[in-house]
């Protein structure tokens with residue numbers, strides 16, 4: 001069973017109410033092999049919402065209180081991001097998830113890359129809050145790019 005970022009499954013839950021459509025993921029959903037989660041909604045945020053970025057650190061720093069997630073008007077939304085990460089962790093544990101597939105670049109879901117906090121579309125190496133928490137609890141966490149590559153290999 002996979003846990004996949006809801007926006008990768010076509011649900012319009014991004015900050016701008018957009019989503020992504022991947023045939024490969026839709027097939028897995030139809031086969032009953034996927035549960036979806038949007039950590040930011042699970043943390044109490046709605047959509048559309050203001051974009052937010054981690055400032056002065058990464059997901060691990062947010063979890064230990066040394067960095068914050070700040071939205072585009074300067075509000076500290078760290079608590080919503082942390083709560084969403086823990087609720088996603090509970091879902092992964094409840095459903096005995098083998099692989100977690102998260103949307104790259106997000107301050108929640110980013111697996112290898114996040115934005116740098118300047119709102120200038122600059123990426124830095126790092127993980128989002130939810131990706132970090134799930135990895136810390138022993139889950140295999142991969143990005144959608146890795147997942148699509150993996151599916152392409154197994155479909156050959």
Ligand code: SF4
Nearest residue numbers: 005007038103106109
């Ligand atoms: S990247 Fe994660 S937090 Fe952002 S919309 Fe997608 S599922 Fe929600």
